[in-house]
Amino acid sequence: MSFRIFVAVAGLSLAGAGCALAPAGNDPALKQAIANPARTPAFAARDAARKPYEVLHFFEVRPQATVVEISPGGGYWTEILAPYLKTQGTYYAAQYPQDGGGIAHRQEYYRNFRAKLDANPALYDRVRVTAFGNGHYDVAPPGTADVVLTFRNLHNWMSDGYAEAALAAFYRALKPGGILGIEEHRGRTDKPQDPRAADGYVRQDYAIRLAQQAGFVFVGGSEALANPRDTKDHPEGVWTLPPTYRLGDKDRARYAAIGEADGFLLKFRKPTP
Template sequence: MKKSLTLSAALLAASAFVAPAMAEHHGDKEAVHEQLESPLDPILASDIRKDDMARDKYRHPKDTLVFFDIRPDMKVGEYAPGGGWYSRILGPLLAEKGQYVGLFFNPDNLPFSDEAKERTRAGAAKFPEDVAKWTGISADKFPTYTMDKVPAEAKGTMDRILIIRMMHNMLRWNMADSEIAAMRDLLKDDGMIGIVQHRAKADASYALSDGNKGYLREADVIKFMEVHGFELVNSSEVNANDKDTADYENGVWTLPPAFAKKDVDKEKYEAIGESDRMTLLFKKRP
């Protein structure tokens, strides 16, 4: 088994990334991806991820970030970062030469109580300290905004925004239009959005693919993004799982890690693993 590296070792590897060489090969995806491997590998193996690694076989973080062409000198926003699974990768990766930004729901658009909306604002406010605690990197390295409080100077500055398994919530809560519009404003002219999303079957009924079961049809996601000013650059099957039938009464939460049915048929769902997921990269259109 590969020995875990400390965070300091991970940061040292990240800082060793050679920016001029990256710029020289900007149009050569294969060369850029090879360069990404150097800073990513020690971060993925670091001790700060010891509780996260069990899910790597389902989430494929290295291949996913390589596909999204994430580089250490970029400004990258993660939408609805939650418990910090990707924060513990992106925070160290971007801390020296780039910037990792937490992006949270506009609470006013959430179909929840005022108390729940305030919890969203409070969670966003404490997120930089959370990332600092997880990574050992100063909190001031990690700006965080709710989507209704984005400062004017942040607009047009981001290279990438990642939406990881959250499109279904935006759609079922009827807030996707405004949230994607706000994200588009944050991106540079050549900025991109990377989406990982639980995938319904191509011929799934509306009831199985409207987001309330956690699943969306890939064609619907692509069309939605096109309507909102993006073009599909590429798609990947890196997060595919053909064992997932995507038709469970309890939705995607039937599968690990949620196990909505508790111990009922747990071995069956463990054998399936986590959901089948589309992995899509979109570029902002002029």
């Protein structure tokens, strides 16, 4: 199938897959985890943009689930998922390997994340840290995960050339019928996708194709993180916008008014035999 034909098919799939977010229902345990005063104040301040309750509901995360979060970074989602899953479920944090693949800032990510967990064992003593990165794909024992989640990371794997290997790893980790949830900055549809995603944006149809090529079945998308103010033509790509503000104070008020990048949520399922 040519890419042009694929785009048309993907558009039809999106139109018929129930892209609007379903009602969030009521999950008091998840609300309690989000409202936990132990969360980092700067993280909690981003909840209006990141919508953690709606996102985790859409990805079918339940307190009894085995959940793998890929590349947790500073731990925005860790601070919610670890206490939420602590009693009944299992939380794997697939962080950069300890050596960072020889990259200094990734070594620092690992050290800071490890220090965060060690500083609060009451919340984090059951977090299972695994290694993820180029050449490190054992994010959880094969066929054990109910849900694999990744938040704004696909563009990094595209940049480093291992997006396909990453998706194959997630497929191995999931149980048949398990869910893969992808959040990413949504790229423009009037421009071809840069396979290295240098500006941090990824076309939604391109992301769907990558996951389908790994064997996943597309279930549907959500517009919970849509931001129509984002024109996606910024001088430093997505990092021009909050929370990064790569231009510093230059035009800061303008970019603050735009807000965080337009985003998509895509849900896939590993087929059952």
